[in-house]
Amino acid sequence: MDRLHVHTPDKSYDVILGEGLRHHLNDYIVSSYRKILVVSDENVADYYLEGVIDGLADGREVHEIVLPAGEASKSFRCYERLLDKCVDATLDRNSLILALGGGMVGDIAGFVAASYLRGIDYIQLPTSILAHDSSVGGKVAINHTKGKNLIGAFHHPEMVLYDTEMTATLPLKEKRSGYGEVVKHALLSDEHWFREVMERNIDDLTPEEVKSDLRRGIRLKALIVGEDEKESGIRKHLNLGHTLGHAIEAELHYGSVTHGEAVVIGTLFALRLSGLDAAYELLEDWAKRNDYPLEIVNELDEANLVDRMKLDKKTMNNRIHYVLLSDIGTPFVTEVEEDELLQQLRQFKDEVIQ
Numbered sequence: 001m002d003r004l005h006v007h008t009p010d011k012s013y014d015v016i017l018g019e020g021l022r023h024h025l026n027d028y029i030v031s032s033y034r035k036i037l038v039v040s041d042e043n044v045a046d047y048y049l050e051g052v053i054d055g056l057a058d059g060r061e062v063h064e065i066v067l068p069a070g071e072a073s074k075s076f077r078c079y080e081r082l083l084d085k086c087v088d089a090t091l092d093r094n095s096l097i098l099a100l101g102g103g104m105v106g107d108i109a110g111f112v113a114a115s116y117l118r119g120i121d122y123i124q125l126p127t128s129i130l131a132h133d134s135s136v137g138g139k140v141a142i143n144h145t146k147g148k149n150l151i152g153a154f155h156h157p158e159m160v161l162y163d164t165e166m167t168a169t170l171p172l173k174e175k176r177s178g179y180g181e182v183v184k185h186a187l188l189s190d191e192h193w194f195r196e197v198m199e200r201n202i203d204d205l206t207p208e209e210v211k212s213d214l215r216r217g218i219r220l221k222a223l224i225v226g227e228d229e230k231e232s233g234i235r236k237h238l239n240l241g242h243t244l245g246h247a248i249e250a251e252l253h254y255g256s257v258t259h260g261e262a263v264v265i266g267t268l269f270a271l272r273l274s275g276l277d278a279a280y281e282l283l284e285d286w287a288k289r290n291d292y293p294l295e296i297v298n299e300l301d302e303a304n305l306v307d308r309m310k311l312d313k314k315t316m317n318n319r320i321h322y323v324l325l326s327d328i329g330t331p332f333v334t335e336v337e338e339d340e341l342l343q344q345l346r347q348f349k350d351e352v353i354q
């Protein structure tokens with residue numbers, strides 16, 4: 001078992017990683033929470049909901065709600081359903097929400113916790129690899145039909161209990177997605193870890209590899225969020241690969257690629273803009289070997305992608321802010337001219353599919 005600590009001006013909390021943690025939740029969740037609402041999605045619930053609820057049962061009133069799996073559930077409709085459930089179960093300020101799932105469940109359950117009764121406690125039980133990123137840092141949100149994560153809040157969990165064993169049942173595509181954020185964290189962190197990740201085969205990950213990558217990713221995120229809780233400075237570095245990544249997801253209407261797959265493509269492009277040729281080649285080889293869908297950039301029009309980047313909520317005064325690296329582990333934020341982006345994207349499209 002590993003215990004990491006997140007310390008921000010607003011809140012301090014632990015992230016505990018361990019295999020089989022879900023069977024011992026009562027050891028961590030204080031008994032003063034008499035009422036607990038467990039939020040999950042259909043896929044995760046099939047595997048884990050019963051076990052989690054069984055482990056909680058003694059003396060507590062436990063409620064559950066299961067949403068359809070997928071990003072479409074981060075919606076007003078589901079948000080309202082969850083609030084109805086909180087009201088029906090008469091949750092009060094001493095109640096707890098448990099978010100059992102990936103980033104979708106964590107984001108919407110966290111936003112319900114942030115807004116119901118002006119804020120009640122919640123604990124994240126991440127089940128996906130990607131959720132090592134989303135469960136730490138306190139950003140919670142739902143989507144608007146016009147854009148992702150447009151309605152949200154900063155509301156930190158009381159604790160993150162990461163039973164890494166649960167990631168074993170993720171479909172391959174979702175493991176690939178999670179490793180998009182792992183690669184990003186490794187590049188923001190250090191060359192040694194980046195090279196280690198470049199040796200990973202996503203269809204053949206060992207539990208030790210996953211746990212080690214999750215631990216290092218969370219440690220980096222905790223460090224950054226601890227210094228810049230509300231994203232006025234270095235937290236922006238976490239957007240590495242996301243400017244183009246978000247544009248690709250939006251152009252494809254959030255259908256055919258996962259978030260992390262789009263982030264890998266965006267990160268590759270950021271390495272190109274950064275002029276880090278050796279890292280670019282390593283990442284390109286790795287992404288191809290692990291079946292990241294690099295070829296989809298060819299279906300996309302570069303002018304549309306640049307227009308999308310201008311719409312990104314991180315864009316300020318119509319200038320496209322970009323996170324680049326002067327070296328692995330040394331990110332910086334800069335502005336990239338529209339024409340330069342267009343030209344680089346054209347070349348990128350030509351090269352990346354060869």
Ligand SMILES: NC(=O)c1ccc[n+]([C@@H]2O[C@H](COP(=O)([O-])OP(=O)(O)OC[C@H]3O[C@@H](n4cnc5c(N)ncnc54)[C@H](O)[C@@H]3O)[C@@H](O)[C@H]2O)c1
Binds near residue numbers: 070101133
């Ligand atoms: N709050 C933040 O800081 C932050 C950061 C990054 C991403 N996000 C958000 O996270 C979401 C993406 O997260 P995600 O990739 O975990 O998506 P997700 O929660 O939709 O999970 C992806 C798929 O994997 C399934 N799944 C999850 N865990 C499983 C398990 N253990 N076994 C089998 N199947 C499992 C889910 O049912 C779903 O079908 C997006 O909504 C994104 O906006 C938030």
Ligand SMILES: [Zn+2]
Binds near residue numbers: 259263
């Ligand atoms: Zn991301």
